[in-house]
Amino acid sequence: MKTFSQYLMVHSQENHIPKELISTVESIIIACKQISRNVRLGALSGVLGEAGTGNIQGEAQKKLDVIANQILIDTLRTNPNVAGLASEEEDNFVAANEQGGYLVLFDPLDGSSNIDVNISIGTIFSVLLKPSGSLKTESFLQKGSEQVAAGYVLYGVQTLLVLTFKHGVHVFTLNEQGEFIETKSLPQIPEQTAEFAINASNQRHWEQPIQKYINELLAGEDGVREKNYNMRWVASMVAEVHRILMRGGVFLYPKDNRDPSKAGKLRLMYEANPLGLVVEQAGGKITNSRENMLEIQPTGLHQRVAVVLGSAEEVGHVRELHI
Ligand code: AHM
Ligand code: MG
Numbered sequence: 001m002k003t004f005s006q007y008l009m010v011h012s013q014e015n016h017i018p019k020e021l022i023s024t025v026e027s028i029i030i031a032c033k034q035i036s037r038n039v040r041l042g043a044l045s046g047v048l049g050e051a052g053t054g055n056i057q058g059e060a061q062k063k064l065d066v067i068a069n070q071i072l073i074d075t076l077r078t079n080p081n082v083a084g085l086a087s088e089e090e091d092n093f094v095a096a097n098e099q100g101g102y103l104v105l106f107d108p109l110d111g112s113s114n115i116d117v118n119i120s121i122g123t124i125f126s127v128l129l130k131p132s133g134s135l136k137t138e139s140f141l142q143k144g145s146e147q148v149a150a151g152y153v154l155y156g157v158q159t160l161l162v163l164t165f166k167h168g169v170h171v172f173t174l175n176e177q178g179e180f181i182e183t184k185s186l187p188q189i190p191e192q193t194a195e196f197a198i199n200a201s202n203q204r205h206w207e208q209p210i211q212k213y214i215n216e217l218l219a220g221e222d223g224v225r226e227k228n229y230n231m232r233w234v235a236s237m238v239a240e241v242h243r244i245l246m247r248g249g250v251f252l253y254p255k256d257n258r259d260p261s262k263a264g265k266l267r268l269m270y271e272a273n274p275l276g277l278v279v280e281q282a283g284g285k286i287t288n289s290r291e292n293m294l295e296i297q298p299t300g301l302h303q304r305v306a307v308v309l310g311s312a313e314e315v316g317h318v319r320e321l322h323i
Contacts, residue, residue: 004029004161004172004180015167020081021127024102025149027082028125029161031075032153033178035068035108035123039155048116056091056302057267064115065089068108068123076104083130086140086301088270093301095135102148103128103140107270110152111236120156122238126274140301144273144294151278152238162242164281169245189284190248193311195230197240198252209289209321210254237266241275241309245282250314254289255306263288264306268298272305285315289322 002010012022038047051061069089076082076096083100086093088107104127111121127149128142151163159174160183169187172180196217203214220228232249234240240251255264266272276286276293286293286309293305308318 002182004182007170007172007182011165011167011170015165017165020101021148021165024076024079024081024104024127025163025165027076027079028072028104028106028127029153029180031072032123032161033174034071034075036153036155036159036174038064038067038071039121040159042118055089057088059112061089062109062112062115064121065109065112072104072106072108072123084135084139086269088267088302093135093137093140098135101130103130105140105269105274107267110238110271111234114234114236120154120234120236120239122152122154122156122236124152124238124271124274126150126269126277137301140269141298143297144268144276147273147277147294150274152241152275154238154242156239156242160242162245162278164278166277166281169278169282171245187245187282189244189279189282189311191283191312193248193250193314194227195232195247195249196252196314197232197234197243197249198254199233199235200231202254202256205256205258206254207257209318210252213318213321214252237271237275241279244284244310245278248311250308250310250318252318253307262304264304266305266307268293268296268303268305269301272307272309276309279309283312284310285312287315287319289318 008022038045047064051063051066053061069087080097081100082096084093084095084103086105107124110124114121126147131139149165154160161172161180163170171184173183175181217229253266272293279286288306
């Protein structure tokens, strides 16, 4: 089994990955190990509970949202290869090093509602090339297909790192010595599935095609489907994506009619695009119901989107229902 450092050495040589990009990803992982240590200690390190502040999305921040965000910013700013950062928890982008060639975008602590109840949470990250010229918000507004690396760290029963440099997906487990060890390479999301994930409490607010789709799954063999479906909802997108990566499934966070100005709950730059790249690199699909997610031209750092991802057959079916 390869250590993370051994993997980076071999993978970067085989795929001609620049050393500056490797160094950028290494810094992200150093920060995530520090976040993991805080998560593991919970109440013992005083990190649980509300921070008493709000973020730009109007959401109440947990202490750990704020701590994880600061750890990532402090660690990445010291890396000369990092030109700028954008975070779900920051109003505007953060400038780092003028000579840096990369931009890092992250959701420092995804699944915040699970922090205080000891259920899986994660950090999601995305790396882009910095376009030439001075750093501005537009520098970050690149399509998901432009990402040069993306992944997540899942603070679950084990701490896992899942990473892609667009040459397949690799999975690492944090050992007792605090080192990531490669435990799975090139996982493939099965094309078909009988498992779905959606927050059903929002059902009355969904658009008609999603109503139809979920009704089909719920009816199973008694309806138009040839099988019965099972359902899971963790309320941590990282955990849902990891389950789908390991055994297939379809995850939906559709558009909600309550607020027509919002396209969905989840964020394109910090959640949908990085997790979408992982899913597509493992043979799955991701869409906003109508378009390929990774081909959407972003219009804002904190843009929200509807998300449907996972096993190709089900994602394709949702798209067909929206035509
Ligand atoms: P967060 O980044 O503030 O934690 O919000 C994103 C999370 C996702 O991880 C998860 O899929 C979703 O919100 C859960 O939403 P809900 O509370 O509607 O179940
Ligand atoms: Mg999130």
